[in-house]
Amino acid sequence: MMRSLERHAVILGLLRQQEHVTIEAMAAACDASLQTIRRDLNQLSEDGRVVRYHGGARLADLARTATYEVRSASHVREKVAAGQLLARLIPDGASLFLAGGSTLALAAQELRACERLTVVTNNLHAAVTLYDKTGFDVCVLGGTMRPASGSMIGEDAVRMIERYSLDYAVIGTCGISADGALLEYDQGLVPPILAMIANARQTVLVADGSKFGTKGIVRAANLEAVDHFVTDRAPEGAAAELLARHGVEVHPAGLPSADRTLDGRERPQDYRNEENIRAHIDKNFQ
Template identity: 90%
Template sequence: MMRSLERHAVILGLLRQQEHVTIEAMAAACDASLQTIRRDLNQLGEDGRVVRYHGGARLADHARSATYEVRSASHVREKVAAGQLLARFIPDGATLFIAGGSTLALAAQELRACEGLTIVTNNLHAAVTLYDKTGFDVCVLGGTMRPASGSMIGEEAVRMIERYSLDFAVIGTCGISPDGALLEYDQSLVPPLLAMISNARRTVLVADGSKFGAKGIVRAAPLSAVNHFVTDRAPEGRAADLLARTGVKVHHPANPNLSSQDAAADGRE
């Protein structure tokens, strides 16, 4: 069953594809009841993102230019599957960076199943999801907000990251090029990402299988900088060959490959 954050992403994605969408169509897409969708629409309406009408809704005019909701609405089930595996992989009591992006915002919801995490993040969506979890210590980085991704960027964000030495850097990507580069759409996202990788003992890439292919225009980091790849399905073909050449440990639901206890030891190396 989808959580509210996941349903909201699907609803907003539908409304970007069609001018008007019925409650019944939203319920079918989310595998949820009509009553649940009405509650979701009430919340989205209060946030100013949708306009309700009898039997359905449309996207609020000012929200049509946003891009985060478009990305967050794509491959939701796959992203959630990867996030659920991440929560099994990260050991209780671990310290971790969480980078920006819609995949990690959804993964943050799954991390609530863990205990005693210390989290440093520039991902505002993830921070909102995690801030009230009892036993978590969440630090939100300062800097300049990038509305398109809900991320804090800039020199101040990088300086704050450099104050820490954590177990894991949990990162995402817009795409993975055929030669093994992690790609982004915006150069401003790269410095915080590289700082997280440099100041963590292990780097965990969380991405669904659709990310293989040359999406994005900025080369952020080499795949060889990643220790673990958490995904929704087993990579095949060229993707599998690329991961094998770079020595990245692959974890997918059919073959998790590493327990949280092993991950804890791995993070302390």
């Protein structure tokens, strides 16, 4: 059973992903009773962190402003390592969808090391990072903006995705369940992810090792749809067995597999080391 502080963290995480969340959804995410969640919301409301309404809550305005910065500052070293490996694995001249999320926003900075990429993205943070890269063709999807994730969602975004047939769908996830489901907290993010997977020849999941066992409330896809898993370290135990069972090729940062791109071409021996990762973090997160 979760302690109150743990429930508060889950509740605030949900509210950072969605503008409004019902008490029932919070109770399911925390595996707690409705009465317990109501007590938690009373405490968070007294602290000025949430605003209650009948049947649910939203973040208070002061808490809302830090949404993206809070999420993007977690597991930064691991996300950067995975992003740097992604840049080594994506072949020059490739076309790819780049989904939303803080991990892929960080990975976009590393993709600038590639050449002649075509990038179709609903990730506004990634688009800002890539738009002025010489030789890149960047398409930003239209739709409705989700401030909590910096992503464009909705029917317009999906229709634009369906116009393309690209090499790779590069996606992230909030969590990976024991049955292989890729989880999100915001159901609005799911249709663009599914459309990207359906309109790409291969799917690349980029996530740090902390995502295994992490809770979410919406199933976005399944590991069965994933061809490659790019991560900061080699999965072990149940996580490794899960990936093997679904036939996913694992690419952990720092191992020899990074010497070839996903289409089998050799990469120069310039893999960025711990010193480069530290310099990136110092520059962007101090």
